[in-house]
Amino acid sequence: xxxxxSPAPNPTKRQKRIDYRNSDHQDAxxxxxYYRQRAHANPFSDHRLSYPTCPADMDWSDYFPAxxxxxxxxxxxxxxxxxxxxxxxxxGNSTPLDTxxxxxxxxxxxxxxxxxxxxxxxxxxxxLGMEIRTQVTAYVQDRITALRTQSLSKxxxxxxxxxxxxxxxxxxxxxxxxxxxxxxxxxxxxxxFFCFPDPHFKARKHKARxxxxxxxxxxxxxxxxxxxxxxxxxxxxxxKWMAKHLxxxxxxxxxxxxxxxxxxxxxxxxTDTEEGKKVARNKGSKWVACFRRIEEPx
Amino acid sequence: MAPRRHPVQAIAFADSTPPKLYLAVADTLxxxxxxxxxxxxxxxxxxAPAQGKPQQKVVSGKADDIDTADAAEPTPDAANSPSAPxxxxxxxxxxxxxxxxxxxxxxxxxxSSPAATAPQASxxxxxxxxxxxxxxxxxxxxxxxxxxxxxxxxxxxxxxTTLEDKTLRLLHADTLxxxxxxxxxxxxxxxxxxxxxxxxxxxxxxxxxxxxxxDSDSSSEGTLLLGHVSLLTALTAAxxxxxxxxxxxxxxRDEHVRVTNYPLTHAIHTFCLAHxxxxxxxxxxxxxxxxxxxxxxxxxxxxxxAGKLLQRIDVRGVLDTIFTDDEKKAIAETQRGYNRRRxxxxxxxxxxxxxxxxxxxxxxxxIAEAMVPDGRQVIVTLEGLPVLLRYTYTATGELxxxxxxxxxxxxxxxxVDASRxxxxxxxxxxxxxxxxxxxxxxxxxxSLVSGEGxxxxxxxxxxxxxxxxxxxxxxxxxxxxxxxxx
Numbered sequence: 001x002x003x004x005x006s007p008a009p010n011p012t013k014r015q016k017r018i019d020y021r022n023s024d025h026q027d028a029x030x031x032x033x034y035y036r037q038r039a040h041a042n043p044f045s046d047h048r049l050s051y052p053t054c055p056a057d058m059d060w061s062d063y064f065p066a067x068x069x070x071x072x073x074x075x076x077x078x079x080x081x082x083x084x085x086x087x088x089x090x091x092g093n094s095t096p097l098d099t100x101x102x103x104x105x106x107x108x109x110x111x112x113x114x115x116x117x118x119x120x121x122x123x124x125x126x127x128l129g130m131e132i133r134t135q136v137t138a139y140v141q142d143r144i145t146a147l148r149t150q151s152l153s154k155x156x157x158x159x160x161x162x163x164x165x166x167x168x169x170x171x172x173x174x175x176x177x178x179x180x181x182x183x184x185x186x187x188x189x190x191x192x193f194f195c196f197p198d199p200h201f202k203a204r205k206h207k208a209r210x211x212x213x214x215x216x217x218x219x220x221x222x223x224x225x226x227x228x229x230x231x232x233x234x235x236x237x238x239x240k241w242m243a244k245h246l247x248x249x250x251x252x253x254x255x256x257x258x259x260x261x262x263x264x265x266x267x268x269x270x271t272d273t274e275e276g277k278k279v280a281r282n283k284g285s286k287w288v289a290c291f292r293r294i295e296e297p298x
Numbered sequence: 299m300a301p302r303r304h305p306v307q308a309i310a311f312a313d314s315t316p317p318k319l320y321l322a323v324a325d326t327l328x329x330x331x332x333x334x335x336x337x338x339x340x341x342x343x344x345x346a347p348a349q350g351k352p353q354q355k356v357v358s359g360k361a362d363d364i365d366t367a368d369a370a371e372p373t374p375d376a377a378n379s380p381s382a383p384x385x386x387x388x389x390x391x392x393x394x395x396x397x398x399x400x401x402x403x404x405x406x407x408x409x410s411s412p413a414a415t416a417p418q419a420s421x422x423x424x425x426x427x428x429x430x431x432x433x434x435x436x437x438x439x440x441x442x443x444x445x446x447x448x449x450x451x452x453x454x455x456x457x458x459t460t461l462e463d464k465t466l467r468l469l470h471a472d473t474l475x476x477x478x479x480x481x482x483x484x485x486x487x488x489x490x491x492x493x494x495x496x497x498x499x500x501x502x503x504x505x506x507x508x509x510x511x512x513d514s515d516s517s518s519e520g521t522l523l524l525g526h527v528s529l530l531t532a533l534t535a536a537x538x539x540x541x542x543x544x545x546x547x548x549x550x551r552d553e554h555v556r557v558t559n560y561p562l563t564h565a566i567h568t569f570c571l572a573h574x575x576x577x578x579x580x581x582x583x584x585x586x587x588x589x590x591x592x593x594x595x596x597x598x599x600x601x602x603x604a605g606k607l608l609q610r611i612d613v614r615g616v617l618d619t620i621f622t623d624d625e626k627k628a629i630a631e632t633q634r635g636y637n638r639r640r641x642x643x644x645x646x647x648x649x650x651x652x653x654x655x656x657x658x659x660x661x662x663x664x665i666a667e668a669m670v671p672d673g674r675q676v677i678v679t680l681e682g683l684p685v686l687l688r689y690t691y692t693a694t695g696e697l698x699x700x701x702x703x704x705x706x707x708x709x710x711x712x713x714v715d716a717s718r719x720x721x722x723x724x725x726x727x728x729x730x731x732x733x734x735x736x737x738x739x740x741x742x743x744x745s746l747v748s749g750e751g752x753x754x755x756x757x758x759x760x761x762x763x764x765x766x767x768x769x770x771x772x773x774x775x776x777x778x779x780x781x782x783x784x
Contacts, residue, residue, distance in 0.1 A: 043527065044527065053553070053571055053572055053573070053574055054569075054571035054572060055571075177527045178526075178527050178528060178552050179552070181554065181556075181569045181571070182571065186568065207504065212525075213522065213525075213564075214505075214506065214522070214524055214525025214526075214527075215525070215527065216564070217524060217525075217558075217563070217564045217565070217566055218566065220564065220565070220566070221566040249564060250562070250564050251564055251565065296565055
């Protein structure tokens with residue numbers, strides 16, 4: 001029995017967040033204040049994540065609807081890709097569905113700044129961001145949806161638009177330290193980005209760092225020979241750590257600085273991530289190290 | 299009611315002359331001559347150093363006599379009480395009944411009143427035959443459980459890992475004297491051997507694999523070979539002939555089976571991915587296929603160099619043909635008694651339904667290959683189930699279920715010698731270790747070691763601790779929502 005005389009109580013912050021997330025925003029960009037979450041998440045604990053049993057089982061159509069058809073079970077064969085060329089989601093591209101694979105991964109992509117900048121730079125390449133925090137992942141998903149909607153309406157109004165229309169970027173909630181081989185096949189990726197990873201300063205937490213001798217072997221597995229790992233951080237100690245471990249690993253060689261500075265990805269990595277902008281605001285330094293994955297020594 | 303006995307948690311067969319069997323019961327290792335059925339040598343793992351802040355050392359004259367240790371309580375106690383191990387208290391589980399903390403099995407419970415403050419050191423379930431050196435009488439250590447046994451015929455040594463002190467030791471095959479020892483980085487969870495049986499591989503709870511050379515002169519630290527970011531559950535070496543290469547196959551709690559090159563272990567060869575639950579055992583068969591099992595309802599057979607699944611061997615359907623509904627309910631009930639601590643944490647999200655009452659949880663704790671005159675057979679054992687599952691090969695090379703050999707109690711460990719299977723059950727009055735010859739037309743289980751003369755009785759208050767340490771495989775299953783790897 002609601003008391004009709006008293007005014008409605010102020011909705012709590014939590015309720016506001018729920019209301020905001022449940023409403024339809026058309027193509028308005030999401031507001032970060034409804035997606036705040038603490039920066040740290042323990043990669044070792046069980047997070048009730050969902051991940052495919054193996055890369056072949058992954059249904060990418062949820063993340064790149066313009067490039068993949070809905071996955072059917074193994075038993076039911078998919079029709080020829082040509083038949084599905086006229087699907088509306090395939091925004092006029094002539095690329096047949098289910099022919100591409102993700103080639104660029106942004107590990108710990110945060111609020112998506114790098115993804116958004118990389119999208120028009122590599123309009124024909126599929127780029128996936130991986131993030132372990134739920135709220136942040138939701139923010140980036142909403143952001144990508146909004147950008148895609150904006151892009152489609154621009155197209156229909158025949159205005160100038162970003163190449164690729166943001167259809168080639170996606171984000172997934174996942175634990176990159178454990179489950180990369182579940183998502184990516186051997187030698188699938190051509191680039192991996194590690195932008196401003198958690199430094200885990202204390203010695204006993206060093207094993208939680210995203211670059212470690214044992215994890216580098218997994219990254220070498222999913223990267224193709226010639227593929228590149230990009231790292232950037234504002235913590236010099238972490239930069240030295242990452243560079244040292246990559247140097248020590250037999251499958252990686254350092255890219256010399258002049259070649260590094262010519263790479264457009266390095267420029268984007270320096271300036272376009274949210275964390276990078278924050279570092280610039282606080283007048284901090286950024287250290288970059290890039291490594292190439294070399295041929296198998298066997 | 300017969301007192302509970304500690305089952306043999308690990309068995310290793312030694313193909314020496316005469317053939318021997320090594321049995322691990324809690325922290326004691328016995329070498330049994332198979333023909334005689336009696337122990338020829340024993341070894342007890344030394345107590346692990348006290349954890350937490352260092353305690354005052356107590357020298358008790360007769361180390362083996364628990365009575366004396368108890369009697370010595372009041373003296374060190376008086377000295378200790380101002381510096382009572384309060385910092386350690388937080389780390390230890392509190393035993394529900396603090397007053398009975400000091401009692402041990404064969405000795406009458408001494409009056410705990412003079413040592414009334416000592417129990418607050420929240421002692422744990424003390425096992426008989428444990429700590430003999432009385433280093434810290436006011437805080438009893440859990441026994442230094444033996445984790446894994448690996449017999450190395452070429453070097454006449456037995457590799458033994460112990461869990462509390464995280465040590466790998468090589469014991470002389472006959473006398474069980476310690477020949478060599480290494481301190482491991484973390485608690486070991488898997489062991490294997492490679493390099494023509496001269497390099498031991500140890501996997502730990504953080505997923506790292508270290509190698510230890512048997513013959514090296516310096517007592518070096520192990521070399522880090524590879525790592526998963528997950529508890530390493532199984533580890534085995536494998537090789538291909540064309541091209542001639544060596545590999546290490548590892549499995550973890552997060553359903554991965556990984557094939558890595560050896561010795562260039564930074565190069566991962568492939569993954570064998572299909573499991574949807576933890577993988578706990580691996581076996582490379584004589585025809586170089588990999589069999590993997592764990593928490594899934596099936597075992598996988600793999601062409602492991604290609605990472606390709608060849609066959610799923612059904613396990614759950616097979617159990618339905620072996621056990622009646624009542625038997626299944628009883629087994630499920632016993633299984634719910636394992637891992638009580640983790641189940642308690644799960645209670646909030648699990649509403650047990652009626653059909654779950656009879657649902658046996660499948661947790662593979664043994665996969666072995668036997669050679670009978672007709673060919674090879676694969677034996678599979680599951681945690682908590684009193685049965686040996688036998689699988690034979692069809693004409694097309696696939697594995698099919700042949701029969702289940704019923705045992706007297708849950709099978710805890712097993713070892714195979716050609717057609718003979720040696721296994722241990724958890725029973726109160728059956729044999730400790732049984733054997734069965736699969737070459738016989740109607741295989742019959744006979745007793746090998748009855749348990750008399752071996753120190754295996756467990757005090758009632760220690761039973762829960764024993765169960766927790768022996769039955770660990772089902773505990774690998776995820777789904778606790780926030781339960782961190784220990």
